[in-house]
Amino acid sequence: MLNLNRFIGALLVIAVALCFSSVTQAKSYKAAEIYSKQTYKYGRYEMRMRVAKGSGVLSTFFTYKNGSEQSGVFWEEIDLEIFGKNNATQWQSNVIIGTNRPTTKTEGLHTMPYSLGDGYNTYVLEWTPSYIAWFVNGTQVRRINGGQFVTSLTSPQDIRFNLWAANIAEWVGAFNPNILPVYQFINYIDYKPWNSATNSFGTGWRDDFNSFDSNRWTKANWTFGENLADFDTNNVVVKNGILILALTREGQTGYAGTPPADGGSSSSTPATSSIHIEAERFNEAGGNLTISGGVVSYIDAGEWFKYLGVSIPQTAMYRVEYRVASALTTAQFTLDRDGVGLGTISVPNTGGWGTFQTISHNIYLNAGTQNLAIYANTGGFNIDWIKLTKIN
Helix, strand or coil, X not given: CCCHHHHHHHHHHHHHHHHCCCCCCCCCEEEEEEEECCCECCEEEEEEEECCCCCCEEEEEEXXXXXXXXXXXXXXXXXXXXXXXXHHCEEEEEEEEECCCCCEECCEEEECCCXXXXXXXXXXXXXXXXXXXXXXXXXEEEEEECCHHHHCCXXXXXXXXEEEEEXXXXXXXXXXXXXXXXXXXXXXXXXXXXXXXXXXXXXXXXXXXXXXXXXXXXXXXXCCCCECXXXXXXXXXXXXXEEEEEEEECCCCCCCCCCCCCCCCCCCCCCCCEEXXXXXXXXEEECCCEEEXXXXXXXXXXXXXXXXXXEECCCEEEEEEEEEEXXXXXXXEEEEECCEEEEEEECCCCCEEEEEEEEEEEEEECCEEEEEEEEEEECCEEEEEEEEEECC
C-alpha cells in the first residue's frame, strides 16, 4: 500500500499541474490525458475501456474539483485507477476530501479474477447525494453509503482520463521502459445526471469518440513531479471510433496501428462469472415505486424499472435469479430488453413481504451491453436483487 504522506504529496503535485498548465517538459517518456471543458456533479458515469498492462503504469478515470490543491481550499476528487502491474488484475477506488493537508482519503484495492487489459470492460461510477458506487461489468464492487466521503462532495468537477507512469514503485510497481509503447483504449463515455425529484438518473450525453470533440475535451500538455512522462497532445488519438491514450518514448508519439475492436462483450470476464444487480439501482423507472432498505417494494401492475448498460460477457443461456418476497400468489413480472419480453416468471407467496426467497428462470442472451428491465404484469411483490449466471 502506498505511503500516505508520499501519495498525498504526489496528488498535490498532480493537482497543481492540472490547475496551472504549462508546456511539456524534457522527459524521456510521453503520456496522455484529456479533461472536460465543463464540470459535472451527481450522475452516472459509464465507460468502456481496455487498459494498459505493465508495472508502473496507470490507466485512469477520475473527477476533480479544480483548485483543490490550493492552500485552504477543500479538496474534492473521486478516482477509478487501474494498475498495469500484476497483469492489470487490480484497480483502486478512492475519494479524496479535506481542507487540511494531508487530505483524507478512502482507498479501496480490488483484485479481479481476470486481466482488465485483455479486452474491453464496462466501468461505472455512480455519484449521488447519498452514495458513491463503483461497478465493473455490471457488478457493484464497492459502495459508500453516506458519511463524510459522500456528503462533503458538493462542488461540480471536471472529468478526466489519463495514462501515465509513476515513480512510486511501492504503489504501482517499478516502471520498465522496455514495455513501451502501451495504450489505453476507450470506446465511449456515457453521462447521465442525477434527478433528485425522481430519485433516478436522467438523460445526459454520450461520446462514442467517432472524432475528438474539442468543444467537450482538452488535451493536456503538462507534467508533474511523480510522473515519469510528460502529457503530450500527440499521444491522444481518435481512430475507428476509439479514443487512444498512448504512453511512449520521446520521439515515438502517436498511434499508427489499428485499435482492437470492441465486440460488445467483456472478453476478459470468465464464463463462470455472475452479474449481480441490486434492484434499487435502476436507471429509469415508470410508476410510483417505493424503495425501502435496499429493496424495490410493493410493486404494482404496470410499474417497471430499467438497468442501463448491463454487460453480457458471452452469447449463451443464462440463469436469471431474483430475490423476491410476496404475501400474494398472483404476482408476475417479465424480464424485458428494450421493449422485447425475454421471459415471464410468477412470484410465489413467500410467507410475507419481508420473507425472501430466490426464484429463477433461464433466458438466452446475446453478448454485449444491453438495457434490461423488470415489468410488472400483475403487482404485489418486492425485489431485493437480480443475478445472471451463464449456464455451462
